[in-house]
Amino acid sequence: MNYRDTRAGELTREDAGRTVQLAGWAARIRDQGGVMFVDLREATGVVQVVIDPASHSQAESLRREFCISVSGEVSLRPAGSENPDLPTGEVEVVVSELHILSASQALPFQLDERADVDELVRLRYRYLDMRRSRVAANLRARSVAVAAMRRVLTEAGFLDIETPTLIKSTPEGARDVLVPSRLQLGDFYALPQSPQLFKQLLMVGGFERYFQIARCYRDEDFRSDRQLEFSQLDIEGSFWGRDDVLATIEAVMVAVARDVRGVELATPFPRLTYQEALDRYGTDKPDLRFAMEIADLSDHFAATEFNAFASALESGGVIRGLNVGAAGLSRSGLDALVDDAKQAGAAGLVWMVVEDDGSLRSPVAKFLSADEQAALMEALAGTPGDHLLIVADRARIAAEVLGRFRTRFGSPEGHDELNFLWVVDFPVFEETPGGELVAAHHPFSAPVDVEDMATSPATAIAQAYDLVLNGSELGSGSVRIHDPDVQQKVFEILGISPDEAERRFGWFVEALRYGTPPHAGFAVGIARLVSILQGEPNIREVIAFPKTQTGVDPLTGSPSPVDDHQLAELGIALRPEVQAARDEAAGSGAD
């Protein structure tokens, strides 16, 4: 049986007079008694079909979201009854034959856009949710984006090569998702956090240009831009340096923005060094859609009488300020900022409000000299009503605290503008809140100078870079180490003992010993990119079947218990305390 010969969304006045067969869903039914109008929706769009209930006995049983097939003549709508809001609104199909292909129960929620349905309900019935325009448009945009990526890279000579998803666990970085092995009882695979080492092996293998839409897994807590599993556009190239990578990714982003948004991005994207980004914006992923820069005030307070400032400077700290504009906060609102700053690790926060006469209102204004106040007003370009926030602390903390306030007070709503940015020259090591140095990257990124890395770890720079869009980290990459001796030395400096390095990465270092070309690469989070292009607040909106914050899929009910024999076959037993907790939860009947 043929279901259709024409697509609903493609009908125009040119089709008037044709007899067509359509199939789709009854999106809306307007029953006038003597005549019924049904909006027939399918993947290409919507068209109105007209049914005479007297000549179609099934018409009266027709309900929303029934799947139907109709035959009939396309005709121009009577003058005055055209619908300008509908692309097919000039025509309608007068039904001569109606088939109900599949009935629908009453829906758990309405498919029109008139209410924000609870997300849990949407996810439980995701197959219905995706009939709505929001998710449908997002998944289409995602497909368009991925198609553009594949097209640009394939035309540039890149090969799409799959890498394994059951791999060796390497316990640095994020927590691994583990998969037990039946054939090697007691051993486990890990799911890849990224195809990092495999793509480097492809370079050793001589492919020179690789890409993949790679599924990755990181078992960390969820955020609006983080899921347990996610897809990255992963690329790697041989005989490449940093700028080759940036230019390639820029070309991909230009094509994606053009195809998804219809906008032309200007290239090259601006670049900031990590240090600049931190000093001026307080974060390594600044949103440059708005200015609001952090100013260093240390020099202006070199001789200050104000104790909090003086002691911060004395102990090697800095004084930095931010003008968040006329936010109109009350006294208690301003004091709440102080608590937020302390929460973020700062010793304190000084707020000042610029009065109409240009003077400063603040609990600590009386401790500052007239000259200091004037310098402050000038450095922060204060105008009446502005709120000035000042932190005196270690540079890292001052940057972080003010960076958060900058984002809170400055971020535009939505994502109409696209502001791409490269952040380059990341440090090799990062300082923890406790002041300790820890590796900022995976151990395969090349330092600018490996000797420098050993002798001055606090200031050593890596050949690593991030792509930032509207204040979100879209992805990161680096020039890789291709010299096995450098690689071993880097392991050593990072505190990985030779034994440990051999056990975990010996197979990889061995590969580097067979004429490895210099190479570099990058990875872009696809859902993050598409969610911003689509103006969505979280990545679940651009994922077909996402999980909730607790890692649950409300549709299928995963994760779930498995049969005892499945566990036995894998040599696995739940630990007694885990079993006991599960038994108790089951016994109490708690929901």
Add this chain to the structure above:
RNA sequence: GGGGGCGUGGUGAAGUCAGGAGUUCACGCCGGCCUGUCAAGCCGGAGGUCGCGGGUUCAAAUCCCGUCGUCCCCGCCA
């Protein structure tokens, strides 16, 4: 691990601060009317253990304690 928001017929909300009969509104659903509608309209009807458990009270959607779910954030994400 921590902080915060939310949970009321199928859906969305009001009611919760300040306790007094499951009260209200919109949509949906079911039935009826209707030959030009298009988020159709009009009339009628059904539908809720106020997430769950405990406590306070003569009385709890409302106050208290606990718990579950969900969302946002911090930690975490080499």
